[in-house]
Amino acid sequence: MIKFTEAASVFLKGFRRNKVSLTGMIIISITFPLLIVCALLDVLEVIHSPLFGAWIYGILTPLFILGHGIFFIGFFFVGSGPDKESPCSYGYIKNHFSHVSERTNFGKLILLASFLAIGNFIVLVLVGYTGHHYSETPRFCGTLCHSSMSPESRAHEISPHSRVACVDCHVGSGMKNFISSKIAGIRQVVAVTVGSYSRPIRMPTHGLRPAKQTCEECHRPELFHGDKLKIIDRYEKDEKNTHLQTALLMKVGSGGQGTGARGIHWHVSNKDKIMYTYEDDFRELISEVHLFKADGSEIIFKNPEVKAENHSRSPEHRSKEMDCVDCHNRPAHIYLSPEEAMDQRISNGMISSELPFIKKKGMELITAAYPSKEQALQVIATALPAWYTKHYPELAGGKGAHIIQAAASLQEAYRENIFPDMKIGWNTYSSNLGHHDDGGCFRCHNDTFEAADGSSIPQDCETCHILLAEDESEPEIIRTLQGE
Ligand code: HEC
Ligand code: HEC
Ligand code: HEC
Ligand code: HEC
Ligand code: HEC
Structure with a gap:
């Protein structure tokens, strides 16, 4: 039978001579139980504060790892000389435990060390898992980087996507996305710490994952169908606040299946594809639209107002495949006029x-x-x-x-x-889902763009919607629909 106490005493004695390993060991011994307790409290969601997560994963965990680093520095590099040998150093173990008679002691030491290592490994895996989970919660993204993200998290909280985690849109699934988001995340934490981020935060036009990996994990535009009645209520600035209504029959259409892609969601069909080039960070000024048809043909619509020599950036930084976010650019951070x-x-x-x-x-x-x-x-x-x-x-x-x-x-x-x-005021961020001030849909659907055959991207009102009533008081169509 191996006595653990014996092995432990050999092990502990060594620390008296190896102050470096001792320091590491003290740090590990203090952080180890604290980490277990705190990580469990976090997993069981007993404490909800984002600062608690920061304490566990930003302070305790690095200290725990640092303790190991210091311990091993002592183990390998300190106390291995002939006089200062400590049983807690690689040199001592190599010199003393090569004799057969000492192997039993060595065995005990190894056994004890393995137990400790397994314990630590389990704690690290647990903390790694819960830490990863924590770094993906809106509580981390939105609340910890408090002042810089508070507009986005506030807007997210009151949006239809309030129950969709930030990472579901900003990171997406897959290992590559995971790694690149963690690298970007480190850069952002540094920017928040030193305050070097822009105010307002620029739209992550280059950073967002393709919508196929995010939005389409939950939404299936190929299954959309039919038209959708949209009623917009407005009030005049008169004494009575006169109620006006606009009624539109939106041709929501479909991304495919059945009778094929049509209407508004034709843009995201898996057969035809649209690539476009843009000239500014907000993708407001569009210079070319390439339509690749399922039959292999390509139609290029050019904006004659943008001259080739005026291109502001290299081609790979100014072209994009059209997807959900080109129209639904504010699905979670909706600011109103x-x-x-x-x-x-x-x-x-x-x-x-x-x-x-x-x-x-x-x-x-x-x-x-x-x-x-x-x-x-x-x-x-x-x-x-x-x-x-x-x-x-x-x-x-x-x-x-x-x-x-x-x-x-x-x-x-x-x-x-x-x-x-x-620096976010009224109208800092605008929505592309419409055509306010000739933006949104009208960035492409206007008569400036021209293809080789002289055709342009359609702009008749009925391409996208049927205007049933516009700013009318008690419009007849709505009364009819209500059975009056
Ligand atoms: C439903 C998807 C979705 C979710 C969920 C989401 N975002 Fe976004 N977010 C976007 C899109 C799309 C944009 C790009 C807006 C644009 O290009 O105009 C964006 C833009 C941003 C920006 C850039 C500033 C801006 O408003 O354009 C920040 C910062 C941001 N999001 C943070 C967050 C945080 C923090 C959370 C979680 C609390 C979150 N997002 C949740 C889709 C999402
Ligand atoms: C994790 C799942 C999930 C992801 C990812 C997601 N959504 Fe949604 N989305 C939902 C749910 C659930 C609703 C319905 C919310 C409701 O009805 O209150 C919704 C609603 C919507 C609506 C209708 C909003 C309204 O005003 O009624 C649009 C448009 C939309 N999502 C677009 C997007 C876009 C664009 C993306 C990608 C940037 C995206 N969604 C990513 C789950 C998701
Ligand atoms: C060409 C612009 C455009 C593109 C691209 C686009 N949408 Fe839409 N989407 C719209 C418009 C416009 C509406 C109708 C909005 C309204 O309610 O007025 C809509 C409606 C929706 C709705 C609500 C449907 C309903 O019946 O209420 C969802 C969900 C949605 N889109 C998701 C997506 C997703 C996911 C993608 C990408 C795969 C996508 N959209 C791509 C413009 C677009
Ligand atoms: C990046 C450019 C671009 C933007 C932005 C854009 N479209 Fe389009 N859209 C096109 C092109 C290109 C076509 C195809 C024209 C053709 O077939 O000649 C098209 C066609 C359409 C069609 C006809 C689809 C069919 O059934 O054949 C509808 C409807 C439509 N767009 C609605 C919208 C709406 C609504 C928006 C804004 C929410 C929008 N588009 C924004 C480029 C764009
Ligand atoms: C390329 C597609 C497209 C074309 C072409 C188009 N619209 Fe629209 N229109 C939209 C979308 C998308 C909305 C936003 C609906 C919503 O609020 O969700 C909209 C909204 C509107 C609204 C309601 C705006 C509000 O807030 O009250 C009016 C009015 C309107 N359009 C009139 C027109 C007229 C008139 C034309 C023809 C000159 C036209 N549209 C052409 C896509 C289009």
């Missing part, structure tokens, strides 16, 4: 449309220039009730609660869209 923010809140009842001039007053308050966010929120909270008290004193009594609620809702609209620290 002040009008949209007001209209949505009036439409869903957060702001009562019975308050006279609320659209006009609300717009004024949320778009005014303020020295700070705190001041903005404070002014919004006090100025709205004050205005109603002055101009509609009879309302302030009867609809007082509505006014307070409207003010709170205006504050929320401001908080969700404006981030002065990151």
Whole structure:
């Protein structure tokens, strides 16, 4: 029988002479139990703070690994001289345990060391696993890099994709994506630490994975079908906040299958393919559109306004295959225009449309220039009730609660869209899903682009939607649909 106590005492005695290994061992002995307890608390989701994760994976784990490093430096490089030999050094083991009589001691030492090594290995695997998991949570991406990411995580929280993790869109699956994202991640952590990131953060136009590896893991555009009725509610800036409606029948179409790709999602069909070249970081100025058809033919639409000598970048940095993100560029970080923010809140009842001039007053308050966010929120909270008290004193009594609620809702609209620290204001990021200011779809669907045969990319309104009503009060089509 091998006595562990005997082996352990030989082992421990050595430390008295090998201060370097001893230091390493002390660090390991302190971090080892702490790591086990903290990693378990994290796995069991007992503690939710992102700082707790940073403590485990940013401080404890590196210390644990550092302890091993110091231990092995001592083991291999210290105490191997003839006088300073310590049983905790490679030199000592080599010199003393080569005799048969000493092999039993050696065996004990090896056994003990193996037990420790296995214990440490298990802890490292556990921490590696939970650490990887932690680095993929919105809690890590969005909250830890607090100030720089807070607009994106706030916008993500209130988007239809709030339950989709940041990494599902930004990293995608597969080993290559995993490794390149970790390398990019290290660069970003450095940028956040030294504060060298841009404000606002630029859109990750080059960094985003192809949508096939992200969006299409969950969405199947080849299975989309039919048209979709879209109703947009708007309110005028008059006393009554007159309600206007736009009704569009969107030709959502399909990415394939059945009768084949057609309508809006024809762009992502797996037969035809579109490549385009662009001239700016935001991909707003498009210079060429190449349509590769399933039959092998190619049609090139050129923008004659962009001259070859004006190309701002090398070809590989200015061409892209068209995918979901070229239209759905804001699926998770949706910032609204002040009008949209007001209209949505009036439409869903957060702001009562019975308050006279609320659209006009609300717009004024949320778009005014303020020295700070705190001041903005404070002014919004006090100025709205004050205005109603002055101009509609009879309302302030009867609809007082509505006014307070409207003010709170205006504050929320401001908080969700404006981030002065990151230089994000109204309209910093715009959506391509439409054609505001001739952007979005009209970047390609306009009459400037021309193919060799003189044709252009279609722009008739009915290519994409049928406009059933535009900014009408009580449009007939909607009343018909509602059976009135
Ligand atoms: C549903 C997919 C999706 C999810 C989930 C998602 N993002 Fe994004 N994110 C995008 C797309 C697409 C863009 C590119 C926007 C563009 O090109 O206009 C983007 C852009 C960004 C940007 C650049 C700034 C900007 O707003 O354009 C940052 C930073 C960012 N995301 C961080 C995050 C963080 C942090 C999370 C998790 C809290 C997250 N994202 C979750 C799809 C997603
Ligand atoms: C992990 C799964 C997942 C991924 C990845 C994902 N989505 Fe989604 N997406 C969803 C779910 C679930 C919904 C439905 C949310 C709801 O109805 O509230 C949704 C909704 C949508 C909608 C409809 C939104 C609306 O306003 O109703 C669009 C458009 C969309 N996703 C586009 C994208 C794009 C573009 C990407 C890639 C950048 C993407 N999604 C990535 C799961 C995902
Ligand atoms: C050419 C632009 C374009 C491309 C490319 C595109 N979409 Fe869309 N998508 C749209 C438009 C426009 C709508 C209708 C939006 C609306 O509700 O007004 C839409 C609607 C959707 C919806 C909601 C469908 C519904 O019936 O409510 C989903 C989900 C979606 N797209 C996902 C995707 C995914 C995933 C991809 C990539 C594989 C993709 N889209 C590519 C423009 C595009
Ligand atoms: C990068 C350029 C580009 C952008 C951006 C773009 N399209 Fe297109 N689109 C094309 C090209 C090219 C065609 C094919 C023209 C042809 O067949 O001659 C096309 C065709 C279409 C068609 C007809 C498809 C069919 O059934 O044959 C629809 C519908 C359409 N686009 C909708 C949209 C919508 C909606 C948007 C914006 C959300 C959009 N497109 C943005 C390039 C683009
Ligand atoms: C290439 C496709 C395409 C073409 C061509 C096109 N539209 Fe649109 N249009 C869209 C998309 C996509 C939206 C956004 C729908 C949404 O809000 O989700 C839109 C939205 C609209 C809206 C509602 C905007 C709002 O916010 O109230 C109007 C009005 C409109 N289009 C009118 C037109 C008219 C008029 C034409 C013809 C001159 C036209 N469109 C041509 C794709 C197109």
